[in-house]
Amino acid sequence: MTTPKKKIVIAVTGLNAIDSPGPGVAVIRAIRECEDFEARIIGLSYESLEPGLYMHDLVDKTYQIPYPSAGTDTLLGRLTHIHDIEELDLIIPNFDAELFNFIKLRNKLKEMGIATFLPDLDQFEARDKVKLYEFGKKHDLMVPADKIIFQAKELVETAKELDFPLVVKGKFYDAIIANTLEQAEKAFYKLQAKWGLPIIVQEFINGTEINIAALGDGEGNTISVIPMRKLYITDKGKAWAGITLDDDRYIDLAKKFIKATKWRGGCELEIMQTADGKPYIMEVNPRFPAWIYLTAAAGQNQPASLVKMAMGEKVEPFTDYEVGKIFVRYAWDLITDISEFQQISGTGEL
């Protein structure tokens, strides 16, 4: 006689599997593949046309939640309603912009019986783009020099210090390479309009871009590290294809980062490896990347391991993975009916 598998109700955000995709669908796919538990997946969406809402083989039920700008009280009210119906065990948020609210609500959610597996607020803020250079200096990690600016006129001094080309970056997303002051100013205003202030101006590092998906247990131990090189990049800089790599330098770097921060949960390190072999950390994303399913395909199912740790299970660090495992993303026209669109738009549930 077999013991029935434990059923876990998991709410997941980031169902926007579009050309610049959120990680939610990939996270769910990896969780669904784990045979150690049974999952009921509750999608949490912001918009009615996030493709994940309509993927009924992956997502059992979806609820719309308020935008992060609505604040924690509004979010908590909505989550309480969803929890009354679904009895959530765990929430896995996947958007940079919503993480602050979920981290703030972590203790309240815990009191309600909902687990999360997120970094602490100070861990979360230390790797913020705005503080990354200081963070690198403190932990002996290579990070390009940068300047945080609030006015376009500061670009003149910044350019003298960092020299062209420069990378002009938005607070949350987007990076534009500028070769002249005019280009830098144009980038400044474009990013300010989109993401607000400040703007980060970073030293340009030439090299090969490597991405690392890592999972920390919150006590300084690294549970999993998978380095990946993008093989095909979209005009938005997103990976459309990528391959797992075998290079201990990346594994060591991720372990060093997780040990230094005692990182809890998933993260993505964006690395620029220079021709002389120096790995610069360009950014640390405080959540799983959209290509996270590759970790499961390569033998280290990071989302499933996160679920287990969030549920209080001790997970041993992975030691092996398949090198040369490739993902190739594709676009697929999912067909649904107006009644489903009407339901999610009208009731906020599907």
Added chain:
Amino acid sequence: MKLKKNIATSGEGFIFNPGTGDSFSTNEIGAEIITLLKEEKSVAEITQLISGKYDVDASQFENDLDDFAAQLKDYSILE
């Protein structure tokens, strides 16, 4: 001339560098040379084997092999 330890190759001339994610295809002779390198044959042995098998002057082949080795080194396939 030595292949890096973790380089993966196929008999058909496909080379994969798992450290960088780069992959390459060679022609038939290139594939043979890669196979011989995997067997840790020396430059002299490779020259002898290839020039004995094909109608090619040994010194000419050694020049070509030098060029090929420079390419492989450039792509981080050789130590």
